[in-house]
Amino acid sequence: MKQIPLPIAPPPADRFDTVQVGANAAAVQHLRGLGLDGVAAAPVYLWGDTGSGKTRLLRAMATERQDHGERVGWFDAADPLPWTFDEAWSLVVVDRCEALDAARQQAAFALFIDAGTHGVQWLAAGRQPPVDLPLRDDLRTRLGWGHVFALQPLGEAETRSALRREADRRGIFLSDDVMDYLLTRFTRNLGHLMNLLDRLDEFALSEHRSVTVPLLKKMLAEDSGEGAR
Known part of the structure; x- marks a missing residue:
């Protein structure tokens, strides 16, 4: 019978100062500058193949906001509905946009509208550029409306x-x-x-x-x- 090991080192929170930047310096620099003036900037969409670091950058952004006492709304394509917007959030994150089904596309679209109405920063990611996402036209257009960064895997x-x-x-x-x-x-x-x-x-x-x-x-x-x- 094998011994079941107890965890010694808890998993670290993803942070910008621990993320390997590689060829993605422009994306990281832009994310780190978001909200410095207290005003939500244009939406941001990150895309790249599996392993390019999309989710780690999303988590780093969320961690930074939470470290400053702010609240973050985080949604993944597999998360159960309903997706309800909270005006207390400073950031809304939607990950794995390419996997959103019809109902979650509707929910993501509603979140995007609510975020814009209340001045909340929007950040999303997927494996494809917005134009190629298998999504409804109005959501695909909005995901590509702001700053779009193509991420490269690490060397x-x-x-x-x-x-x-x-x-x-x-x-x-x-x-x-x-x-x-x-x-x-x-x-x-x-x-x-x-x-x-x-x-x-x-x-x-x-x-x-x-x-x-x-x-x-x-x-x-x-x-x-x-x-x-």
């Missing part, structure tokens, strides 16, 4: 840096061999790699072993090789 050096920093936070020694194994056998999707690191941390604790390539291979074998190329 190898930036991915390594992000993994190394998270490993250090957890107190894990991540050797170059382990890092190379991860980056050569899995897609360079930072979210997926972070999930692998999380599972590897737990597996190492349960096995009472250091993180090594053989341990990683054992975990993947027990996990049916999920996600390996």
